[in-house]
Amino acid sequence: MGILSNTVSFLQYQVVGELPPGEPAEWAAPLLAKNAFVAIDNSSEESSSGWASLDDPQxxxxxxxxxxxxxxxxxxxxxRDQRRVPAAVLRQHLERAEEEFLAAHPGLQRAPKDKREELRENVKGALLARTLPTPSLYDAVWDIERGILTFTGTNGKIAEIFEGHFRQTFDGLRLVALHPVARAREVIPEALRPVLDKENKATTDAVLEQIQENTWLGADFLRWLLARTVSGRSNFQVRRDGPAAQKENFIAFLDNRLLLAAGPQRVAVAGPQDHYREPRIALETGKEIAEATIFMEKGEDAWKTTLKGEQFLFRSFKAPSVKLEKDDITDEQSEREAIFYERMHVLAEGLQLFDSLLADFLEERLADDWPRRNQEMQEVLGLDREDEPNE
Structure with a gap:
């Protein structure tokens, strides 16, 4: 689903580097056009990727x-348009081509290896030319002022393709995934950053290492929120900048879906929870919460998302519906712009609430008395083990 849909999955990046001089529209237009999508409908190319308008992919x-x-x-x-030839169809046509080749060369028992490769390429090319490409779209919204880019392609391969196209398009700029430690640095006070750096288990700034060596952050955050949920302490206040007013009250809790894991062992818990018995049993056996659905409510507005704690991927992020007063819209272009800004508003507000939650958690997690608070949390969850779950 696209960024303008009521429900969307996405990840976020920090854009690092110095922006080109001048107005963003002036320097971005030729760069995007130079690396725009090129159609492959009238060719036999297997795939093509490039930029298109968010409003109209044509x-x-x-x-x-x-x-x-x-x-x-x-x-x-x-x-990204891609042609695919089913393996069974390719195999059937390749066998026919080999039979025809052997019929024309009766002295051979089977086609030589290099000939088989040639036949395979010819058959595949002919089939691709007869196959219509299937388009896929992944939206990117780049907040120039904050240096944050939101991208709806959460698949690893698509994210890699996007990062490559971005690097090729905007020379001198690079994308750094807003992984848990990076996001944590954004939401905590300056005074707590040295403490976070000490807790950081990675030895380099490489994103993959930052993710793999700091799974404790997402796991502890989701376990902390579960403890708050179980104890009925689901009231929070806005403490990050954004559309919502500072110190405005909101509610946040876990429910509906939790995935707990320890190595290859996984336990999925689905459906509305009452006493959270299954997740608590799984935690007691050494598993940690890898994914969970977070609900956030402020006044009459509600958001929910399934957070993947290891990377902070936001899956199925549902925000309040965007509603426009038609009388205020003068033309189609203005309507598209109004919908876009309203959608960005509700997404930003939901992320503001999430970051406020994260800030609350980190204030406790990075405090000197965390061992005591952690033990209290264990007792709330009814866990017998006293050791740190991430050690």
Whole structure:
């Protein structure tokens, strides 16, 4: 689902590097157009990837600034068209081609290896030419002022393709995944950063190592929120900048779906929870919460998302529906812009609530008395073991 849908999965990046001089629309337009999507409908190319308009994937010229620059956001889509030939179909046609080759060369018992490769390429090319490409779209919204880019392609391969296209398009800029430790640094006070650095188990800034060596952060955060949920302490206050007012009250809790894991062993708990008996049993056997659905409510508005704790991927992030007063919209372009800004508003507010939760957790997790608080949390969850779960 796209970024404008009520429910969307996404990850976030920090954009690192110095922006080109001038207005964003002026320097971004030629760069996006130069690396725009090229159709392969009338060719036998297997795949093609490039930039397209977020509003209309058929538009790839970026000639109208309003199509892709809505201050402070640059918005565009990665369009990837790909042809696929089913393995069984390819095998059937390849066998027929080999039979024809052997019939023309009666002295051979089987086609030589290099000939088989040639036949395979020819057959595959012919089949691809007869197959329509299937388009896929992944939206990117880049907040130029904050240096944060939100991308809806959570698949590892697609994210890698996107990062490569971005690097090729915007020379001198690079994307750094907003992994748990990086996000934690963004939400805590300056005074706590040295403490977080000490807790950081990674020895380099490499994103993969930062993720793999710091799974404790996501696991402890979700276990902390479960303890708050079980004890009925689900009231929080907004403490991060964003659309919602500072110190505004909201509710947050875990429910509906939890995935607990210890190595290859996994336990999935689905459906509304009462006493959270199954998750607590799984925790007692040494498992940690790897994914969980977080509900957040402020007034009449509600958000929910399934958070993957290892990487802080937001899956099925559902925000309040965007509703517009039609009388206030003068034309189609203005309507698209109004929907875009409203959608960015509700997404930003939901992330503001999430970051406020994370800030609350880190204030406890990085405090000197964390062992005592952790023991209290263990007791709330009814866990007998007293050792640190991430040690």
């Amino acid at each position: 538009r790839v010229d970026f000639s109208e600034n309003r199509d892709f620059f809505r201050p402070p956001y640059l918005s565009f889509s990665l369009r």
